Amino acid sequence: MSCQHEESMHLESISQSSTDHSLVVPQCPDDLFVVSQAVKRVKEFYAKHGEIKESHGWNHIQAVCDHTRKALLALDYTIQDNVVVEIQLAALLHDLDDKKYFPNTPPGEYPNASAILKEFGISPEGSRKNSYEKIILMISWVGCSENGNTVPKQVKDTDAYHLLIPRWADRLEAVGSRGVVRCYQYNQEKGLPISSPASPRPQNEEELWAKYATSDKLQEYMDRGGTSKDMISHYYDKLLHIARPPKDIVRNSYLEHQAESSSKDLVEVCLRYGKSGQVDKEYIMSLS
Structure with a gap:
């Protein structure tokens, strides 16, 4: 039996029975060993770096890996x-050099992710050079502040839209119920404003999308380096846009289905604020 055939059989059993969301899709034995050992190393990384708060820690990585597997x-x-x-390694390592916690890392460099890859012989030199370059590219394509919803030329030219799975898996966690809580937790951890006089106040969902969550908001957010005045404004600058990426650039039934329902809680928080002028913190925490 080929490894490819074994893989498809194992995929079904794990998707139905696994309770460990960090589990990844089994491959041939050598590949399974690399991924399972990388999981251990990433867990150790987050245990070591206590400055990385819960909102952006191991639980987030687990969830992204679970979306990636599905x-x-x-x-x-x-x-x-x-x-x-x-793809699995890119999902697992995508946040290890998050500029929110490693602000001195030069743009385009991923030293923490690279160090773990090199432990398993995946490096810029040697027989696995192509794998290294592809993983680092996929990691670089995740961030919304740098990429928005653009599709890299390499993906378009080769029709390899599966290489964007780590991006969309990460964004599901940014905009679903867990993402709403995660954004609030990060805001509190950093002591940032939760709202301001500049925060939009739509009275209904139609007004939210037509008047406030306009396409130019995301580009403006990217142009100023990915910063927002407050949490509610951040929803309009970034999160509402990545909640609904065009299906023609996602091209995956699982990710498309998840994206369709992921913006519901985000919209609800925005509308509650729009009508009352107060952020409903109790509602946000009820989503956790």
């Missing part, structure tokens, strides 16, 4: 074993 299951075409591993 998105891989939903692919309606076959990809090579090594590409499956690369």
Whole structure:
């Protein structure tokens, strides 16, 4: 039996029975070992870096890996074993150099992610150079502040939209119920304003999308380096836009379905604020 066939069988059993959301899709034995050991190393990384708060820590990584695994299951075409591993590793390592916690890291460099990859012989030199470069590229494509909803030329030219799975998996966590709580927790951890006189106050969902969550908001957010005046404004600058990426650039039934329902709680928080002028903190925490 080929590893590819074994993989598809194991995918089904794990998706139905696994209770450990950090579990990844099994591959051939060597690949499974690399991914399982990388999971351990990432757990150790977050245990060591206590400055990374819960809102952006291991629980977030687990959830992104779970979305990634389910998105891989939903692919309606076959990809090579090594590409499956690369996608999983990109999802696992995507936040290890988060500029919110490592602000001195030069743009375009990922020293923490690179260090773990090199432990497993995946480096810019040697036989796994291509894997290293592809994983780092996928990590670089995740961040909204740098990428928005643009599709990299390499993805377009090769029709390899599966390489954006880590991006969309991460964004599901930014805009679903867990993402609403995560944004609030980060805001509180940093002592940032929760709202301001500049925060939009729509009275209904139609007004929210037509008047306030306009396409130019995301570009303006990217142009000023990914900053917002307050939490509610951040929803309009970024989160509402990434909640509904166009299906023609997602191209994955699982991710598309999740995106359709992910903005519900985000919209509810915005409308409650719009009508009352107060952020409903109790509602936000009820989502956790």
